[in-house]
Amino acid sequence: MSTAEFDQSVETLEPSMSGRSPALPIQLTARDISVWFGKRKVLEGVNIDFPKNTVTALIGPSGCGKSTFIRTLNRLHELIPGAALAGEVLYEGKDIYSPDIDPTHIRLNIGMVFQKPNPFPSMSIRGNVLSGLKLSGMKRSNHDDIVEETLTAAGLWNEVKDRLGAHAGELSGGQAQRLVIARALAVQPHVLLMDEPCSALDPASTLKIEETIRELSKDITVIIVTHNMQQAVRVSDYTAFFLAAENEPGHVVEQGPTTDIFSNPRDQRTLDYVNGRFG
């Protein structure tokens, strides 16, 4: 993936343009994604390649369409009344919006962690971790091991190991967020979308989650929306900078290897944003 400006972004479609690791296969591709809510266009012409087993950070000011974009990648966007979309999302080369694709299959493979923790209140802590298996009908054995592994990865195991049967509603906001991360991991997604997963977390849990993301990226592709520049630098291989001018749809101003975006951006607005001068 090269550092391409928005108007040159068609070039990023060519895998051969990948600047850094030309060998990495592309797992997920957004091609000319534009999004509307009703008649209002909120996102325009987003082209991003997500190479397999890498971490991509999506940054940009609030309201520029990062959450909207990330929700187009696992077909959650279409659940909103009035939602519309143009373009293609290719998962392992196939358009996830083509009519013969089952969205539940896509969502099982492309998991998601939301900004606001949403544990299922009718289930226990353990029940929540395993809920994805039940809900998707996925078969995995050794449930005890899954619970321990995923909760450990999410940095919650030590706090809850003695009360796995307790109501998930008893957890604090930060603990609930780590629980839903564990829940997302339990179904072993190939891609994990994370929409500001750490915005409700304390610094220690945040570091733990970042460690987990690095660990996960050995096996899966992670796409993370974050407002925390240090976090983007710490966890991501690639970064895409979203921006929306007033009353204009958002678009990707600049994207490329994280080191380039942060140390040597081509667009003045990227430079200003990553240095905290607006947004």
Next chain:
Amino acid sequence: MSTIVFDKERVSELRKQKIQHPWRKRPRKFTFSVALAVLLPAAVAAGLLFGTDIPDPLVMILVYLPLQLVAAALAAIVSKGKHGIADSIIYVFAIGGSVFSLVILLSLIFTLFVNGLKAFSTQFLFQNNVYISPSTPLDYGGVGHAILGTLLIVGISMLVAIPIGVATAIYVTEVRGRAVPYVRFFVQAMSGVPSVVAGLFILTVLILTGALSTSALAGGLAYAILMLPTVARTAEEVLRLIPEDLRTGALALGSTRARTVMKVVLPAAKTGIVTAIVLGMARVIGETAPLLLVTGYSDSTVLNPVSSPISALPTYIFANVDQPYPNAVTRAWGAALVLIILVGILFVIARILGRGKVK
């Protein structure tokens, strides 16, 4: 500001602190003025109620209420200044309103117990009405057959109305199909159907055509017509309160719509759904008119729900209450008391079932 470190020496001293609730302290003039504001109007009203012939409701509405409002406003000015007046007036109305409804409810239950207990005995609960005439002493006969009849009829109506009602709510809030506005309109219109019309409907469509005979089943279907809109609308309100995040969260785990509803949304709404069911049951259990039309009457214990006339508590009350014999009237009171207690028991059972454990 300079750095200050916690002084460990003070720990033993701090450990002696007593539990306090500073916000509970009131200035003396507050307590005093509130006490006056409560007692004075009450004293005046009591004087008029017991001392004069002015009708009681007039005293309460024309003397007591205005007096209480003024007194509360004065008390508020004394203790909180002018901005307390609005508060005090709202308090008076809120407390007044709740006391009013409580008094009505308690006097109703009181009357019911006073009159109904005269008929009460074990045999009254378990025997039926065979060989009992309106003047038979209260030592004989009972409403066992009517309790069974009510349970049977309400049970049948629940079997019909709850699945359809909950399914309707699910269609409106979860499936969100095209027909939602029409379905909602229909349910709303249905909740305005008078109970006698529900009875007439079953009578003309099912009984007079010969499809059904006068029976518990016919009564259950008439009750179901009345119960359905209550269940559907309450369940809909409850499902609406379930945060969208939960549905999205489940779908993001690869869940189907159906599984999301069955395993996430409905369990999260369980207590509310139980409330919907309880309200639906309470809506119908005392309805008399439809039963008069479609269940008929029987003095004996009927277990056959499809082809035999059957009595229920409301029809039993109806048959006894206007008899020129005191014993029959007392039996009617007893049956009314049984009905209220039955509702109470069903409420408690529903609450217990609704609690459940997490998985």
